[in-house]
Amino acid sequence: MTKNIMIVGVGGQGTLLASKILGRLFVTKDYDVKVSEVHGMSQRGGSVVTYVRYGDKVYSPIVDKGEADQVISFELLEGARWVEYLSKDGVLVTNTQQINPMPVITGAATYPSDIEMKLKDMGVNVDAFDALSLAEEAGSAKCVNIVLLGHLSNHYDFTEEEWHDAIKACVKERFIDMNIKAFELGRNA
Amino acid sequence: MGKRLMLGNEAAARGLYEAGCEFVSSYPGTPSTEITEFAAKYDDIYAEWAPNEKVAMEAAFGASYAGHRSFCGMKHVGLNVAADPLFTISYTGVNAGMVVCVADDPGMHSSQNEQDSRHYAIAAKLPMLEPSDSVESKEFAKLAFELSEQFDTAVMLKMCTRIAHCQGLVEEEDRVNVEPKEYKKTPQKYIMTPANAIKKHPIVEERLCKLREWAETSDINRVEEGSDNEYGFITGSTSYQYVKEVFGDKYPVLKIGMINPLPDNKIKDFASKVKTLVVVEELDGIIETHCNTLGLNPIGKDKFTKLGEFSQTVIAKAFNIEKEVPFHFQEEIPARPPAMCAGCPHRGLFYVLHKKNLKVHGDIGCYTLGAMPPLNALDSTVCMGASVSGLHGFNKIAPEYSNGTVAVIGDSTFMHSGVTGLINIAYNESNSTVIILDNSITGMTGHQQNPTTGINLKGEPAGKVCLEELCKSIGINRVVVVDPYNLEECEKAVAEELEADEPSVIISRRPCALLKNVKHPGPITCDTDKCVGCTACMKIGCPAISMVDGKCSIDATLCLGCGVCGQMCKFGALPLRKEIAND
Numbered sequence: 001m002t003k004n005i006m007i008v009g010v011g012g013q014g015t016l017l018a019s020k021i022l023g024r025l026f027v028t029k030d031y032d033v034k035v036s037e038v039h040g041m042s043q044r045g046g047s048v049v050t051y052v053r054y055g056d057k058v059y060s061p062i063v064d065k066g067e068a069d070q071v072i073s074f075e076l077l078e079g080a081r082w083v084e085y086l087s088k089d090g091v092l093v094t095n096t097q098q099i100n101p102m103p104v105i106t107g108a109a110t111y112p113s114d115i116e117m118k119l120k121d122m123g124v125n126v127d128a129f130d131a132l133s134l135a136e137e138a139g140s141a142k143c144v145n146i147v148l149l150g151h152l153s154n155h156y157d158f159t160e161e162e163w164h165d166a167i168k169a170c171v172k173e174r175f176i177d178m179n180i181k182a183f184e185l186g187r188n189a
Numbered sequence: 190m191g192k193r194l195m196l197g198n199e200a201a202a203r204g205l206y207e208a209g210c211e212f213v214s215s216y217p218g219t220p221s222t223e224i225t226e227f228a229a230k231y232d233d234i235y236a237e238w239a240p241n242e243k244v245a246m247e248a249a250f251g252a253s254y255a256g257h258r259s260f261c262g263m264k265h266v267g268l269n270v271a272a273d274p275l276f277t278i279s280y281t282g283v284n285a286g287m288v289v290c291v292a293d294d295p296g297m298h299s300s301q302n303e304q305d306s307r308h309y310a311i312a313a314k315l316p317m318l319e320p321s322d323s324v325e326s327k328e329f330a331k332l333a334f335e336l337s338e339q340f341d342t343a344v345m346l347k348m349c350t351r352i353a354h355c356q357g358l359v360e361e362e363d364r365v366n367v368e369p370k371e372y373k374k375t376p377q378k379y380i381m382t383p384a385n386a387i388k389k390h391p392i393v394e395e396r397l398c399k400l401r402e403w404a405e406t407s408d409i410n411r412v413e414e415g416s417d418n419e420y421g422f423i424t425g426s427t428s429y430q431y432v433k434e435v436f437g438d439k440y441p442v443l444k445i446g447m448i449n450p451l452p453d454n455k456i457k458d459f460a461s462k463v464k465t466l467v468v469v470e471e472l473d474g475i476i477e478t479h480c481n482t483l484g485l486n487p488i489g490k491d492k493f494t495k496l497g498e499f500s501q502t503v504i505a506k507a508f509n510i511e512k513e514v515p516f517h518f519q520e521e522i523p524a525r526p527p528a529m530c531a532g533c534p535h536r537g538l539f540y541v542l543h544k545k546n547l548k549v550h551g552d553i554g555c556y557t558l559g560a561m562p563p564l565n566a567l568d569s570t571v572c573m574g575a576s577v578s579g580l581h582g583f584n585k586i587a588p589e590y591s592n593g594t595v596a597v598i599g600d601s602t603f604m605h606s607g608v609t610g611l612i613n614i615a616y617n618e619s620n621s622t623v624i625i626l627d628n629s630i631t632g633m634t635g636h637q638q639n640p641t642t643g644i645n646l647k648g649e650p651a652g653k654v655c656l657e658e659l660c661k662s663i664g665i666n667r668v669v670v671v672d673p674y675n676l677e678e679c680e681k682a683v684a685e686e687l688e689a690d691e692p693s694v695i696i697s698r699r700p701c702a703l704l705k706n707v708k709h710p711g712p713i714t715c716d717t718d719k720c721v722g723c724t725a726c727m728k729i730g731c732p733a734i735s736m737v738d739g740k741c742s743i744d745a746t747l748c749l750g751c752g753v754c755g756q757m758c759k760f761g762a763l764p765l766r767k768e769i770a771n772d
Contacts, residue, residue: 023194035356039219045732046527060434061355064502066514080518088515100735101525106563109523124516141746
């Protein structure tokens, strides 16, 4: 059975690193893995999505609407945007941080209010928390990706050590301590 | 050696390495860029960024001619630039193996069109391999070199976004040592005068026949048996993965790994064993059209769109398999289009163009984002270099526009194909003003060096083209350099150069704000006591600025302290650059 994870956010938030770490973790557990990324123009502050799929044999590189077991959202509006991709029993792990898109900044559109509550009212299994504050507590707002992974780890049976090893294999040596701290803060949030 | 996750592009680069490739020359272009970046990490491969794809392909041809296995990679529209050498290299053939990679972008994630590059293989009469995952990206890259030398032809390797930018598990193998081929002067093979080329054309046709025979027997085009022959699928690339995702091993599949030439007998034999033949391919119906010439008339583009990317859902829907989408957010969700980054040096200059309400001929790069609201400061974007040459035609035939029209082009794009347009402006004397947005890097594709940066692909010091001297030597007398963080300076220069009665170049110079070696003062704050909420600062379209409770608010996670917004504020609520930086 193939499992589907989507990592969504705003270009520049570090979604690629999160998918890299997940991919690494699943490979060490002997799964077949595919990770699809988006490069280029949308990385400039646009809505970005990365797909991580693992199982005995993975064919398609992407996850489609209604298929995701988990959607990890780095930004609240993006969680709402991509919730169509969530499966019936799926879980939306989302940062409560809000980043205004340009149409909101220019006044052409408004940022919907009470997104978290509305998602819950729809029957979505929402696991929302403030990942940005925890990232800042760990040492940098840039660690928001690792904080989210830490929180996501509660939905898996992998050991803490296995997660730590995957993180260590994917981040630069001088950032390891900060990222492990970020992971722990997210895991305990 | 173990398996590890690799992007299709990294796997292709690994394939080059393992195949003994020694020379790589490319121009960056999403989604092809990382092949060359990964190839550059191998000490055994000489790798470079060329100024454009035509130069890259000709350089790779030169290396092959000298007897060393060579490669060039590009995006689909880059192949248009390199089409000239491609069609004649098809006639000359090669000495050592030569592989040309082209990466398509169905769905246009980062491209200006959605062309299907498979047409090129057919038109240039070259073999083309089409991998469907990272494993095949490596294997096919290696096979391409074997075929190249066996059949005396350049071989095309066709990637696409979902192959190039998808990671899969790949096993690393050793590099083979390939002895360089001897250089022999063979005028009838390499001098394509009409007399020689006439004799080469039948050889090219004969080569295609031989390649077709090879395609019939090679397991690169393989039949995967199914349990139900109600349908039989002919497919390849990503489409193969989607078909397998939906149907697994239920229906038989003829998986095409070589898109040109196609194996006629294998296709006919496969078709004869299934009740209904279905061809699934993204973009154009190339396999389908070929099937039609064989009299097979499969289901194809009547059921599957020519537009955009496919997915498992596209396949499922075509077969009336409904899938549940349990959740819809009921309210309208504001779009989040890409935007110029906070601190982007292009912003200040574009604000001036917007403010002066100029007609702006745009080009390919991050600055295409200047077309977005609130700046709306572009009138056209076509292809690399078209801003400069288009401006010349525009001004030449309609000189009444020339005082209110400019071209904008990045440093890398100017090197790629802007300089030839500027030569035309100087030579044929149109009163044109060209703005080179020199951010000292190739930005949109993810920070590649170029001839103006003085650093090569391997990160070593390299030759450096001086833009000012280059423009002057062409015959442009008026060349002025401005700092795009300084709105007043930009506005003055634009006004003066538009006013001048001769061609001119404005170089807007500031390194890309995302470059790691560029230091920034850091986030500013708005003095809310002074802010009156006039929203003047919002006119520059900076993602770090928003209005909170009627006052300007700066997002400290985004703001770099460029100081452009401070020049918009008449009330002193936002600091000026000189108050925050020492430059």
